[in-house]
Amino acid sequence: MQLSNSEEQLMEHLWKLEKAFMKDLLEAFPEPKPATTTVATLLKRMIDKNFVAYNEFGNSREYYPLVKKSDYFSKHVNGLIKNFFNDSASQFASFFTTSTNLTEKELEDLKKIIDVELQKKKK
Numbered sequence: 001m002q003l004s005n006s007e008e009q010l011m012e013h014l015w016k017l018e019k020a021f022m023k024d025l026l027e028a029f030p031e032p033k034p035a036t037t038t039v040a041t042l043l044k045r046m047i048d049k050n051f052v053a054y055n056e057f058g059n060s061r062e063y064y065p066l067v068k069k070s071d072y073f074s075k076h077v078n079g080l081i082k083n084f085f086n087d088s089a090s091q092f093a094s095f096f097t098t099s100t101n102l103t104e105k106e107l108e109d110l111k112k113i114i115d116v117e118l119q120k121k122k123k
Contacts, residue, residue, distance in 0.1 A: 001049045003072075010042050011051060015069045019062050 003011055013028035014020055022040070026033055043063060046052040054061040085091040097107060 003046070003051065007042050007046055010039065011046065011065065014052065014063060014065050019064045021060055021062055025063070
């Protein structure tokens with residue numbers, strides 16, 4: 001299951017805060033802040049999708065993520081590779097490195113990351 005753009009934006013705040021009450025989430029948004037009812041609706045949908053849960057403290061709810069940010073984006077990237085690059089990581093890498101205006105240093109950093117992963121696989 002996937003989050004909408006609005007849900008993703010709210011989830012970003014929740015990942016950063018780790019646990020948050022409604023007022024904390026509203027404070028995390030830049031101006032113009034969304035309406036409380038909008039955030040409440042988004043949270044309800046995210047609870048229904050099993051992305052968020054909460055603990056009750058009297059009349060207040062403290063929300064927390066059920067899905068790690070890295071897991072969510074890993075699944076997202078894998079879906080992107082499968083759907084747009086014929087399930088080919090090398091096609092994705094080729095597109096990513098040639099179409100994103102990476103600097104020479106950024107490309108060198110990517111190469112180092114790949115080299116480290118290659119060494120791990122050889123062991």
